[in-house]
Amino acid sequence: MNFYSEDVLPGVTKMVVEDAAGRWAGAAAYAHTYLHVAKSRDVAFVLETGQPVVVWLNGTRVPEQGDGQFPLRLDAGWNRLLVKVLSPSSVRGVQPVYPTVEQPGNWTLRAGISLPGGGPVPMLRVQCEDPERNSGAGESAVPLRYLTVLRGPGDRRPLFVKGEPTDLTLRIRATAGAYEHFPDNPHDAYEGEAWTYAAPPGPATTSADRSVSLDELQKAAARKVAVTLYDFDGNQVLAERFPLAFRESAKGDLVCTVSVYRGSLPVGHYSLTTDFIDADGRVQARDHEHMAAVVRGPVDVSRDATSRRLSCVGHWLATRPNAVEKLEWLHRVGVTQHQKLCQGWSVWGVKHDGEGNVTIGEAPVIDGLLDKAGELGIRVVGDLNFGYVRPDLKPGGGQAALTAEEQETNAQQARVEDLARGIRLVPYGARPLPPYGTPEFEKTLHDYAHAVVSRYKDRVKLWCGDNEVDNVSAPAVAAVYAHASRVIYKAVKEADPKAEFITASLVRR
Structure with a gap:
């Protein structure tokens, strides 16, 4: 896999080659897939790349054993594999080699999986789609996307001082359309929050250009949101499903507000995950993590000896x-x-x-x-x-x-x-x-x-x-x-x- 390829990262030529890598300094590419085995077993996972990598299996980081060797223990059933590859311009002392006809560049990744002693893994299945998710990717399905923002009281960012109420509210927006058909940058309009998609991005099509009525959107939209709140150490503070009551917005899409926590959290940093659940009880979309924090509050300068x-x-x-x-x-x-x-x-x-x-x-x-x-x-x-x-x-x-x-x-x-x-x-x-x-x-x-x-x-x-x-x-x-x-x-x-x-x-x- 060559990350300098337009087939892998559309627009990479303009962003990296024509822009002299300035806007890609510190960038990272991710390779993600799902593996299925009939029974739990150990496998050998080998990576070839000129750049530093990080590997996670089922959310747990896998240590490297040297020379790109990452021994994995696959659970019976589906396993999620994620690989992060830093760009050359983010690694001190490593100069980017930009792609030419003769040279593919040095932001590449090659991966292989086998039994520890060699040979193919029996009954191994591989797919990119989340097996637990109802993606709604068929031609007749409504392509959905969601935008969620976590806020505190008074529509503030979720940053709190010790002792004050740490009430958390999710603002959710749902609309129809696939990834390629929304050129506007959500980071400008929504303060850095990102869209999450019910159907994974794919080749550009015209199916999303058709008009989607509000009734179609209401029927296709998620019925519940599953919220999980973790503290900094990974301890679960909250795990609950909330019903979604969408209403039409002034923009013609759907919006709703969900109160997900009322109380006072201890000092610390917190992460919140959200899964959108459809009418059949299956995951329709998995949102990115949201962050909240509770700090000790201002220093009393009059009593501060320093x-x-x-x-x-x-x-x-x-x-x-x-x-x-x-x-x-x-x-x-x-x-x-x-x-x-x-x-x-x-x-x-x-x-x-x-x-x-x-x-x-x-x-x-x-x-x-x-x-x-x-x-x-x-x-x-x-x-x-x-x-x-x-x-x-x-x-x-x-x-x-x-x-x-x-x-x-x-x-x-x-x-x-x-x-x-x-x-x-x-x-x-x-x-x-x-x-x-x-x-x-x-x-x-x-x-x-x-x-x-x-x-x-x-x-x-x-x-x-x-x-x-x-x-x-x-x-x-x-x-x-x-x-x-x-x-x-x-x-x-x-x-x-x-x-x-x-x-x-x-x-x-």
Whole structure:
């Protein structure tokens, strides 16, 4: 199995090859199937792959015995097998090999199963469909999908402080349609929650395009939802089935709300699973896990003997659909001093033309967050980022691959300043900056920081210069970062002499 294949992962060529693997760093692929044996027996399971893998059998992780050997003990009847394969770009020190006609790439998996001494496993059956599930995949069946969201009181996220009611409610939406026929990204509209499907994704068809009446949808929809709640140690807290009373929504699909827990849970982290049960009592769809947590609550600073200020990096906080809710939650648990707005230039309303000219426009998202922060009494830290290194951008502005001579020069780290002049920085939410060492580079950074601080100097008094600046691979990059920080610091102080400038946040790897 080659995960760089369009037959395996549709769109992988564009996402990985054309995008230089940037959006696939840290990705993982999963291979999943069901195995059936007449009686319990030991089998040998062997994997060949160039990347780290994880294997689960019936929900339990299987340790590797070396050389891709994973001995399995199959139960009589059906067994669920799941394999996770990390992408090359997520493994430190391993470079992705992109597929060509001659080379399939190095994100591949080959698996085999046999008796421990060799030979085929007697009466072994293999299928991808869940044997306990009524998938409704026939031509006449209504293809269903569900969207569930777990919420707390007041429609908040299920994050609770010790002692308060931990009431849990499921909001469920049911609609008709197969996977390929819903191009809209549910993560944007539903804060990261994902759809679950009653029929597994398959080749694109036109069967889902037909009109499905509300009566057909009601008849096909699940009758009950089976809910199981586990604590962090895997202990079962709740296992119950709840009837579903769907009603028509304004969008023409079905919705319902189910109260699944009332009470007060102890401090800890919890996971909740949901299975949708059809009229025949069979599983129609298995939903992803939902999470809830109960924390101890705010620190009483007046009684806390440790001298400290509570702080939090709200990384890309402003662009999330529930940004204000997260800000309020952090305030509830005591993070009142520093909430950092780590944002791209576009969110602050800033643009530049690549030739040293900067303009600043409206920034309604930032304004809204600062309004809420002021209402709650939160001291916000503004982040002025100068971007990340793009090694494929040359000082002249075009893209070019590094030559062997340039790579050798970089490896030797010779003449740091000369190397630094070949580095291009790309701020998040903006085009690449002019080349380092040019007057346009200095002017762009200076005017960007000066414009932002000037606009917000009455509301933000703490400013930070970029993020994770120690995550660099060469002294030349460090020299560029240090110089950029000095330029931004100067601009901040010019725009607001009373502002405080905090060193860029660091990360150790």
